[in-house]
Amino acid sequence: MKKLFCFLLACVLSFGCCACMETDDRVTINVYNWGQYISEGNDGCIDVIALFEEAYPNIRVNYVTFDSNETMYTKMAGGGITVDVIIPSDYMVGRLIEEGMLLELDFDNIPNYKYIDQRFRNTDYDPENKYSVPYTWGTVGIIYNSKYVDEEDVTGWELLWNEKYADKILMFDNSRDAFCITQCLLGYDINSTDPQEFLACAQKLAEQRPVVQQYIMDQVFDLMENEEAWIAPYYAGDYLTMADENEDLCFYLPEGQGFNTFIDAMCIPTCAKNKKEAETFINFLCDPEIAGGNMDWICYGTPLSAAKEYMDPEVVNDPVAYPDDEILDRGDGYIALPRSATRLMEELFMQVRNGIAVHLPKKYS
Template sequence: MKQLVRAFIAVIAIALALMYVTSVLNSEQGYSGGNTLTVYNWGDYIDPELIAEFEQETGVKVIYQTFDSNEAMLTKIAQGGTTFDIAVPSDYAISKMREEGLLLPIDHSQIPNLSHIDPRFMDLSFDPGNVYSVPYFWGTVGIVYNPELVGGKTFRSWNELWDPDLRNQILLVDGAREVIGMGLNSLGYSLNDTNEEHLQEAKRKLERLTPNVKALVGDEIKMLLAGEEAAVGLVWSGDASEIISENEKLDYVVPEEGSNVWFDNMVIPKTARNLPAAHAFINFMLDPEHAARNAEYVGYSTPNKDALALLPEEISGDKRFYPDEELLSKLEVYDNLGKRMLAHYNELFLEFKMHSK
């Protein structure tokens, strides 16, 4: 009996040893998630044909999941219940993820196509040295408007949104940073302002805008503006591009006081299980031909200088979506405000939404 027990223990020990060796080998290879790659991205933010081509070239199956806000993405990754190999957060969210240890460093030697990125979009404040992130898209926040529905009026300033003639004619994206930032910019303040007097002043001014606000909405803002359900909208530039492609009557402007310039970058969350495929996917998306096709499909601005050269002139030469240095100098990246201040921004925004009803 004792011999059987000893033999059983020996078998168990050998099995555990084999499991350990396999685990170490997988860890060294950066791979333990099977022949799949899980990508976590914004909705409608990649050309589906590129995913199919990546799968065909690599034999890796892509599982594609979407989120609708940086906050939702952060919460899910921080909880750790779901494994993601690639995510596409925005600038301030990347800074927060770095601080909270939610990211793995990217091996630049595995991404030769990084050389195609315009140096202007590298080494930015939210990720110095691009240790954890690689540029994907960039853009601005501004105003889409239909001249026919506003009597031929054009927009140069945020303050023109307070015109009484625009009563019940404005749609706003349902985002705290965008709306509070608009209020701050309209007063000449930074959209990263943390001065309480300035924030309360912006809140009071936004409350005076509510008669003009038809609704705060999500992705449906594109359909509503293109369908002329409202005359004016606060939107991201890529959405503006898509809206204008659906209805050429509309135009887009970044107000002269300044606004947000944002960057969405590809990152590798710390729970990633397929590091080789993650690096291969990033490199694939940075290929100039792939990046150009993706930019045409999505409508946002590409940071890939060699992809930009492949785009039609009507896209690459459109200063509404590829603004010049003079305008860029007036734009700000959203700072990571920290948990307390971000929560305060959200409180102010919720109060504004309640006032808008």
């Protein structure tokens, strides 16, 4: 009797299993994006993914995050994963195009592309607008806590080297952004490929290491909001998110020095399995109403002027999110560097991070 019962139970269970497998015929798309980079229904903002799944009941979104372009690249280059939509930054889009890792988009499936502002089309990284659709744009500056940092010290990038604030300074944990800061400080071009300039930057970064509390990416939110750290270079949009939590936080773009302006763009990599659904997702994010709601939470600049009328006017008028053109002129975008330069930069950055003597590899000396 007991055996029979067990047998029946097993039948019921396995039947249940088959049944649920049959009913879920939705297509799953894997979206790979930066951490804290989409509105998920917090703080009274919209839940973009839930709205998408509501609008397209046959598509399910599997959302995964990365913390830097480099981590994302390493994972993609390693192979063995399926990703349908990625949102890397400009220079990484350029590199992925160059290495043949992106698929051309079918713009018939992305009619909302018409809303993208003219100045975000025909960019350096994707001159013919074949592979990418801009998601956001922004600047990189310094966030500091006005409670602890003296106003007179707030000048340029050199604040990040100030020994007065040793152990309270955070630094980017990715080579491109970290090098960009030293390049701006030393007055180099941020798209230079000169090995000697790289070496000088790496030495400057090694000099900074003793005062750096941690090399971080997304952990910056917690550390700055809780005042565990007082100074951090980061993306302007994220500053606005942090400032909501801690009113003492301030942001500035260094006076008289350069800084990075970036565009993050949506692309479909060659390992995608559901291209059409991925394009549907990209199109959905370009809907002005959705984009506006999304930007209200992530606070980055939107490349769709049409979205601004759906946004919180406070964000639209914020000079940190949308600086004057005059200030923006001081900024500079990244372009994809040749592979050898990228590798040298990463190697030097690893030397800094690993605390070993900074030196150029043999082939450069």
